[in-house]
Amino acid sequence: MTEKASGCEVELSRNRFINQEAFVSHANAALTPRARLRLAQFVVEEGWTYAAAAKMFMVSPRTAKKWADRFRAEGAAGMVDRSSRPRHSPNKTSQQVMRRIVDVRWRKRLGPVQIAGRLGVPASTVHAVLTRCRINRLSYIDRVTGEPLRRYEHDYPGSLIHVDVTKFANIPDGGGHRFLSREHGRRNRQRTAHRTGERAGNWRPRIGIAFLHTVIDDHSRMAYAEIQSDEKAVTAIGVLRRAVAWFAERGVTVERVLSDNGSAYVSYAWRDACAELNITPKRTRPYRPQTNGKIERFHRTLGDGWAYARFYESTDQRNTALPGWLHFYNHHRAHSAIGGRPPVTRLTNLPGHHI
Numbered sequence: 001m002t003e004k005a006s007g008c009e010v011e012l013s014r015n016r017f018i019n020q021e022a023f024v025s026h027a028n029a030a031l032t033p034r035a036r037l038r039l040a041q042f043v044v045e046e047g048w049t050y051a052a053a054a055k056m057f058m059v060s061p062r063t064a065k066k067w068a069d070r071f072r073a074e075g076a077a078g079m080v081d082r083s084s085r086p087r088h089s090p091n092k093t094s095q096q097v098m099r100r101i102v103d104v105r106w107r108k109r110l111g112p113v114q115i116a117g118r119l120g121v122p123a124s125t126v127h128a129v130l131t132r133c134r135i136n137r138l139s140y141i142d143r144v145t146g147e148p149l150r151r152y153e154h155d156y157p158g159s160l161i162h163v164d165v166t167k168f169a170n171i172p173d174g175g176g177h178r179f180l181s182r183e184h185g186r187r188n189r190q191r192t193a194h195r196t197g198e199r200a201g202n203w204r205p206r207i208g209i210a211f212l213h214t215v216i217d218d219h220s221r222m223a224y225a226e227i228q229s230d231e232k233a234v235t236a237i238g239v240l241r242r243a244v245a246w247f248a249e250r251g252v253t254v255e256r257v258l259s260d261n262g263s264a265y266v267s268y269a270w271r272d273a274c275a276e277l278n279i280t281p282k283r284t285r286p287y288r289p290q291t292n293g294k295i296e297r298f299h300r301t302l303g304d305g306w307a308y309a310r311f312y313e314s315t316d317q318r319n320t321a322l323p324g325w326l327h328f329y330n331h332h333r334a335h336s337a338i339g340g341r342p343p344v345t346r347l348t349n350l351p352g353h354h355i
Contacts, residue, residue: 030059031067036079039064040071093125101129109138153219157347158252160218160282162295163240163259165231168307170208170315210315213239214302216295217252220346221335223298225326227319236264237273244277250347256280260292305329 031039039057042048043064054064070078097119104115112130116123130136154160211231215224224243228235244254257279259265265283274281284291306325312318334340 031057031063033079033081036067037071037076040067040079043068044071093121093129097121098129098133101126102133102135105130105135155219157217157220157222158247158254160256160258161243161247161254162216162218162292163236163243163257163265164214164292164295164299165236165262165264166212166214166299166302168210168212168303170210171312171318172207172314207315210319211235212302214295214298215239215243216298217247217343218258218294220252221294221298221338221343222247222250222252222330222347223326223343225302225322227322231262231264233264233267233269237269240270240273241277244279252347254279256282258282258284258292260284260289261286301329305333 035057039053039059042053042056043050050061050064050068053068054061057064067079100119101115101121104110104118108114110118112123112126115126119126127136208229211228213226213228213231213236216222224246226239226242228239240257247254254277257274259270259281261283264270265281271281289296305328306322307318309325312321330342331344332342335343338346
């Protein structure tokens with residue numbers, strides 16, 4: 001086939017090539033890099049005309065000429081996609097304007113329309129700049145400093161664990177006001193308070209608070225929790241010892257522990273217990289809960305998934321449901337921060353962790 005391929009030959013070649021090109025880059029791709037190379041080889045090496053090669057690959061003769069010319073000039077390397085970005089952009093937003101947009105975004109937390117009104121530039125330009133700088137969502141900006149959020153993750157399980165205490169009010173016998181009416185919940189609270197020795201009278205009846213001591217691994221997000229009656233240092237130390245043993249059973253050696261500046265965690269007893277366990281204690285900066293953000297976010301998940309997930313008739317019923325929910329969280333619940341997989345999948349040395 002030196003000058004022009006016959007219709008039958010072109011059709012046979014086309015069918016044979018389509019079978020070979022079953023997988024393309026996307027559904028509407030006219031030519032993949034491999035198809036471009038074949039087209040160019042037919043024209044340059046086998047002498048096909050542009051029209052014949054274009055008919056076989058179902059493109060225009062102009063397209064066939066383009067790839068053949070590029071093959072002559074660059075060889076097979078010229079068949080890959082090139083950037084469509086122009087070499088010169090005379091109307092591109094200047095660096096000075098971009099800096100002003102970003103500065104207002106960080107300092108004032110304003111949207112594109114408000115920033116555009118302040119700086120006298122189109123709102124579409126402001127939005128494009130914010131998107132390019134990856135601060136187009138306010139959730140990406142720290143509320144305190146106005147700077148982009150700096151996220152971190154330790155490289156392996158046990159490198160750092162987070163500890164904290166969250167509180168949940170006990171549930172009166174018969175249920176609380178979250179699922180019942182406020183009047184019904186108030187009556188249940190009064191009856192429960194009387195049975196526990198609390199005086200109701202003109203005072204608000206009290207049924208106590210559950211202190212939930214939580215521990216979460218920074219890398220895997222594996223979580224451990226205990227319900228206690230207080231948040232004293234001796235209680236927090238006991239939880240830490242049991243959590244370290246729980247992680248050790250799963251092949252994780254704890255090296256560091258991060259806490260806030262609560263009284264239990266700044267005590268000498270906590271420091272001595274960490275030294276005994278060969279763990280380095282670390283504390284967050286005062287008034288800076290974002291540093292311990294992983295466990296703060298876990299507390300919200302804990303409330304939505306366990307504490308307030310359904311109707312409980314008593315505190316004991318809610319407490320009984322905690323171990324089952326923790327197993328679900330660690331072994332089955334998809335975690336968005338680790339690629340939509342459950343935390344246990346990051347403990348690769350744990351036998352039977354998929355059950």
